[in-house]
Amino acid sequence: MNHYYILDPPISAIEIAAIICYMNKRVVISGVNGFVGHHLIRELKVSGYSVVGIGTEERATTQIASSLEAYYSQDLVEAWPDTEDVVGVIHLAGLAAVGPSFDKPQTYINKNSAMVTNMCEHYISQKNKMPRILIVSSGAVYDSGQTMPLSESSSIGFNSPYSVSKILNENQAKYYRGRGLDIVAARPFNHIGPGQGEGFLLPDLYRQIMVAKENGEPVITGDLSTKRDYTDVRDIARAYRMIISADNLEHDTYNVCSMRSMAGNKILEKIMELTKSGDLNISTDPSKIRPNDIKDIVGDSSRIQNELGWNPQISLDQTIKDFVSQSL
Numbered sequence: 001m002n003h004y005y006i007l008d009p010p011i012s013a014i015e016i017a018a019i020i021c022y023m024n025k026r027v028v029i030s031g032v033n034g035f036v037g038h039h040l041i042r043e044l045k046v047s048g049y050s051v052v053g054i055g056t057e058e059r060a061t062t063q064i065a066s067s068l069e070a071y072y073s074q075d076l077v078e079a080w081p082d083t084e085d086v087v088g089v090i091h092l093a094g095l096a097a098v099g100p101s102f103d104k105p106q107t108y109i110n111k112n113s114a115m116v117t118n119m120c121e122h123y124i125s126q127k128n129k130m131p132r133i134l135i136v137s138s139g140a141v142y143d144s145g146q147t148m149p150l151s152e153s154s155s156i157g158f159n160s161p162y163s164v165s166k167i168l169n170e171n172q173a174k175y176y177r178g179r180g181l182d183i184v185a186a187r188p189f190n191h192i193g194p195g196q197g198e199g200f201l202l203p204d205l206y207r208q209i210m211v212a213k214e215n216g217e218p219v220i221t222g223d224l225s226t227k228r229d230y231t232d233v234r235d236i237a238r239a240y241r242m243i244i245s246a247d248n249l250e251h252d253t254y255n256v257c258s259m260r261s262m263a264g265n266k267i268l269e270k271i272m273e274l275t276k277s278g279d280l281n282i283s284t285d286p287s288k289i290r291p292n293d294i295k296d297i298v299g300d301s302s303r304i305q306n307e308l309g310w311n312p313q314i315s316l317d318q319t320i321k322d323f324v325s326q327s328l
Contacts, residue, residue: 013261026086026087027088027089027244028052029044029052030115031091032060032064032068033055035193035233037055037064038063038138038195039195040090040092042237043240043242050069050254052070052086053068053071054083056093059073062323070083077114079118080119085126087131087244088131088245089133090136091116091134091136092245094111094115096162097199101161104161106161106167108162108164117172120172126306130181132183133181133183134186135170135186139257140162140163141187142154142157142187143156143159144158145294148298149229149299150255150298150300151302152300152303168186170253173252185252185253186243186256188255189256189297190231191233194322194326200264201264202323203323205219205221205268206275206323206324208221216283219282220285221264221282222289223284223288224264225265226264228261229257229261229297230261230316232312235258235313240253240256242304247288254301255303256310258299258316259299261300268322270273270316271324275324307317
């Protein structure tokens, strides 16, 4: 893709330098049409980057289309598009649901690894113009049966085909780092925030509460006493931007988490308070309870906090409030 700029009226040398600088701050986001992608675009744009998006959909969503410099519709399992010169790549794309991975284990492993191979082979061919690449792994790669909090040095677990595929992705990153790529991995724990789609605790509880208010149906849940480390998606996006933009990185793997946990029933209570849902029938479905589910999972993000100065800034109360406000 060629870019042409018509300088009429003439602009100053300083303005030309600014344009060149802007052109050189191009970052690719794969899986750009997803929940995290939407927030990450805003984070990068505010920081002066232009964003190139990749998605399997024919077009970028209407919410982000105008914010993208370019969009590529591409099955990354087959090939990586020629995104021209970029300073960073944030690889969000991939099969990401833990539950369905048990039904299609080889599909998860094949597709998630093929995307990373195609991405890395493309950028390693750029030689002197290789960008910083951030592979988004998951906090789910840890063995959750060990002492909390979980740091980057905690033991890895192989708990699902999804986690196996993410560990494979991290090992691919190590291989390509040995071949000269500037590539690192982030291990985010539970995401939460405005715009999150169904299939996750916050949006699923919200939907059930709204349905219950409308027709009196009970809100049916699993074990909401379990506690998880939730981080606002906007804080996670900021962490990714900081990793991509850092001049130098001391490590090749970074946890992204809040270092605190919250029980599901507290999230339920907060949603009910914000939606003025005072008298609802809440019941527990035993089939939704996993007997071996860990009661409390907390991550340790000291590494990224100490090295890059990142820390979560948005409280969970504010996160839930923002989600409900956007959803009403």
